[in-house]
Amino acid sequence: MSASRPEQPTLPVTFRPTLTRVVLMSTGLAMFLVITVIALMLERLTPGERITFVFVAALFFGVLALLSRPRVTADDAGVTVVNLTLTRRLAWEEILRVNLRSGDPWVYLDLSDGTSLPALGIQPGLAKQQAIRDARALRSLAEAHGSGSDDTPGSG
The missing domain is CATH 1.20.5 (Single alpha-helices involved in coiled-coils or other helix-helix interfaces)
Structure with missing residues (x-):
């Protein structure tokens, strides 16, 4: 696998x-x-x-x-999600699922506190294939460092 x-x-x-x-x-x-x-x-x-x-x-x-500010930065300790006016730091263990389903405007992170956080730094608007690759990479990192899973198009 x-x-x-x-x-x-x-x-x-x-x-x-x-x-x-x-x-x-x-x-x-x-x-x-x-x-x-x-x-x-x-x-x-x-x-x-x-x-x-x-x-x-x-x-x-x-x-x-x-x-143009949104980004998602991943490092050994976790993920920093920078949206338009919100910046949130997450430990890898807080990320349960990385979602980028068909038609979604950007990636959503399902979190351990039961909420979902939009991550505008990965959006398929003008570069769909790049967004799918980025979502898969983030999912892979979340799985390796925490307990992440995925709903990325074409995965599975």
Whole structure:
């Protein structure tokens, strides 16, 4: 049965939706630059209006940067899940199951306290096969270090 088990990544390892992050940060930077250049080129704007344009552009960039923040970092002691505004540290023993079922927007971790924690750092949006590989790797790590199991598409 170990022949079908995916190879475990070397710890520490960080899983994140890289393509999504690149798209969000590139779009944010491009929009910031465009809005700032427009604010500087419009001669009829007062200095206060120009500052407001740049502030709104920075706010827009900040929101996209926040959306690109999610990641899941695994090390010998456990897993750190960083979502939009929440960061949670979990010991391996707390993770009972790693779920990425067909149609799920991201991985869910079933925890020993009876709750489920979304792990937005592994999401199949723009890179489905990469998300499945990452979910399988996290599941394999959870099984090796704790008591994890899986509902990843194509596993079994």
